[in-house]
Amino acid sequence: MMDLSRAISAGEKGRATARERNHMRILTAAVFVLASAVPAFAGTQKVPQQHATIQAAVDAAADGDSIVVSGGPYHENVVIAGKTGLKLIGKKATWDGNVNGVVGSCLSGSTTGMTIQGFRFRSGDETIDLTGDGITIQKCVFRASWDRCVVVTGNGFKFLKNTVKNVYDGVSVESDDAVFEKNTFRGSEHRHIYVWGARAAVRKNKFSRCDDEAVYVEGDDAMLSQNSVRNCDDYGLYVEGIDATFERNSMGSSYGGIYLNGSSSTITGNTCHATHHRGIEVDGNDNLIEGNEVSSTYYDNYSIYGDRNQILGNSASDAVDDYGIIAAGDEVVIEGNTVARTEWCGIFLDGTGAIVRGNSVTDTWRDDGIEVYGGLPGAIVEDNDVSNTRYSGIYVDSSGATVSGNTTTDCGYHYDGGFYIDGSDNELDSNTATGSGYCGFRICGSNTTLTDCVAVDSGINGFLIEDSGCSLDGCSSRGSDGQGLFNDAANTTVTDSVFLGNALDLASSFVFTGGIGGIDFLTGGEAQAALYFFYPD
Numbered sequence: 001m002m003d004l005s006r007a008i009s010a011g012e013k014g015r016a017t018a019r020e021r022n023h024m025r026i027l028t029a030a031v032f033v034l035a036s037a038v039p040a041f042a043g044t045q046k047v048p049q050q051h052a053t054i055q056a057a058v059d060a061a062a063d064g065d066s067i068v069v070s071g072g073p074y075h076e077n078v079v080i081a082g083k084t085g086l087k088l089i090g091k092k093a094t095w096d097g098n099v100n101g102v103v104g105s106c107l108s109g110s111t112t113g114m115t116i117q118g119f120r121f122r123s124g125d126e127t128i129d130l131t132g133d134g135i136t137i138q139k140c141v142f143r144a145s146w147d148r149c150v151v152v153t154g155n156g157f158k159f160l161k162n163t164v165k166n167v168y169d170g171v172s173v174e175s176d177d178a179v180f181e182k183n184t185f186r187g188s189e190h191r192h193i194y195v196w197g198a199r200a201a202v203r204k205n206k207f208s209r210c211d212d213e214a215v216y217v218e219g220d221d222a223m224l225s226q227n228s229v230r231n232c233d234d235y236g237l238y239v240e241g242i243d244a245t246f247e248r249n250s251m252g253s254s255y256g257g258i259y260l261n262g263s264s265s266t267i268t269g270n271t272c273h274a275t276h277h278r279g280i281e282v283d284g285n286d287n288l289i290e291g292n293e294v295s296s297t298y299y300d301n302y303s304i305y306g307d308r309n310q311i312l313g314n315s316a317s318d319a320v321d322d323y324g325i326i327a328a329g330d331e332v333v334i335e336g337n338t339v340a341r342t343e344w345c346g347i348f349l350d351g352t353g354a355i356v357r358g359n360s361v362t363d364t365w366r367d368d369g370i371e372v373y374g375g376l377p378g379a380i381v382e383d384n385d386v387s388n389t390r391y392s393g394i395y396v397d398s399s400g401a402t403v404s405g406n407t408t409t410d411c412g413y414h415y416d417g418g419f420y421i422d423g424s425d426n427e428l429d430s431n432t433a434t435g436s437g438y439c440g441f442r443i444c445g446s447n448t449t450l451t452d453c454v455a456v457d458s459g460i461n462g463f464l465i466e467d468s469g470c471s472l473d474g475c476s477s478r479g480s481d482g483q484g485l486f487n488d489a490a491n492t493t494v495t496d497s498v499f500l501g502n503a504l505d506l507a508s509s510f511v512f513t514g515g516i517g518g519i520d521f522l523t524g525g526e527a528q529a530a531l532y533f534f535y536p537d
Helices: 004-037 054-060
Strands: 044-047 066-070 078-084 087-096 107-112 115-122 128-131 136-138 141-143 148-153 158-160 163-167 169-174 179-181 184-188 193-196 201-203 206-210 215-218 223-225 228-232 235-240 245-247 250-252 256-261 266-268 271-275 280-283 288-290 293-297 302-305 310-312 315-319 325-328 333-335 338-342 347-350 355-357 360-364 370-374 380-382 385-389 394-398 402-404 407-411 417-421 427-429 432-434 439-443 449-451 454-456 461-465 471-473 476-478 485-487 493-495 498-500 520-522 531-533
Touching: 044 054, 054 066, 054 078, 054 087, 148 163, 163 169, 169 184, 228 235, 256 271, 417 432, 432 439, 439 454, 454 461, 461 476
Parallel strands: 044 066, 066 087, 078 107, 087 115, 107 128, 115 136, 115 141, 128 148, 136 158, 141 163, 148 169, 158 179, 163 184, 169 193, 179 201, 184 206, 193 215, 201 223, 206 228, 215 235, 223 245, 228 250, 235 256, 245 266, 250 271, 256 280, 266 288, 271 293, 280 302, 288 310, 293 315, 302 325, 310 333, 315 338, 325 347, 333 355, 338 360, 347 370, 355 380, 360 385, 370 394, 380 402, 385 407, 394 417, 402 427, 407 432, 417 439, 427 449, 432 454, 439 461, 449 471, 454 476, 461 485, 471 493, 476 498, 485 531, 498 520
Antiparallel strands: 407 417
16 A cells, blocks of 8 residues: 555655746746847957958958957958947057058948947048948047048947047038037048038037038037037038027137027027137027127127027127127017127117117227117117217117117217117117217107106217107206207207206297296306207208
8 A cells, every 4th residue: 555645745746847847948938038139149359360351350240249450550441231239449450441552441331330449540531431320439540531531321320539630521420319529620621520410419529620610510409519619711610400509619710600500599608719700690580699708700799690589698809890799680689798899880780679688888999889770669778888989879770669778988989979869759768878979869760759868978969859759858968068959850849857058048949848947957168058959941
């Protein structure tokens, strides 16, 4: 008779064996799945230890392999076709595209996810010419290419920590999401970088000596940040596309600084010095230009064309033969900028509905400090401080403008003076003109109202009225060398105003609302009349 305990033990062993077999089948299946999903372990191909040439190593490599190349020089035109994830690593290796006197590409063909690192390339005709996504070139040196040193077509391209010297042309890529970071470019007969594609990122690179733009990007959402550009014969940074960002770049001694042909972009915190053309030039709408410093340009410091652009808190100085800030477009805002030492206007604006507010302008050698043109709705020109201009401190040729809270000092030393208004239906409120060369306020537009405006120490007239229907309320003039008020227009109305000047002289053509008692005429000096009224035809 069978021992019951032994029978139970045998049954348990049978069940345990069955479980183990089942577990083994599951484990075997899992290993098969993993083996199918992941390629075999990457190998390493070595040149010259295992292969005499780079081409032989590329041909022998499997997807994901590393090819380590030492020594050289290797005079080869290597072609790659269809391999994925190769790592081509140079160990003090020199690669020359000149093979038996014929210059070709060092490396060309198609690949995906390839990394090229650590080579010294020279004498290539399009030194690297590849097609495929995810290509990275890093820590390489390129010299003396006969054409573009790198040409890549494929998304996700990266160019990192490379040095490019004395080439015919730089790096040209057709790629979305391309990245150029911490590279040094020096000496190119054309551009250093040319990108076609969206979301290009160009960061922390150094560029010098090129015959075209240092960086040219054609695509939306570009980011150009913390680059240094020197001695280029065209613009340093040039972008055609919307939603671009330029920030904290430094440019100098080039033809131009930044050029943007696009809208909805941001240009902030950049510096530009000593350019032959313009410092920052924009052609597009809804852009923000803020906190930049531009100096010593031959033409405009800032040239901004388009509607609803905002030009805020910038510094402009030493525009040798042009404007500090020139803007054309509707609803433009120019606010909080500092402009000094320009040949022509400090700020020039042509457009409707603009705001020019809180700017400081000094030393315009041949023109006005602030010059505004436009129709309805009129501009708002307020709280600006202008000094030492050849012509008017503030010139407005616009209808329906509001000019308030501004001060001018020592303006119009050659002609004109503090404020020159040449448009109809404008309002001037609480402005002060001191030391004007000609007039404190010259009004050549009809139906202009002046409220609480002050002229001090004008060279000739405190106020000169040359068009009809104007009114002065609460205004004052003192210390004028000529008349405190010179009226050469019909239907001028003056109320509650004080004019300190020379001997009193009245004429019948003047209209006083509230009677003569509404004006306080104080006399002093002997040379000329405090008030002069010319009866118009």
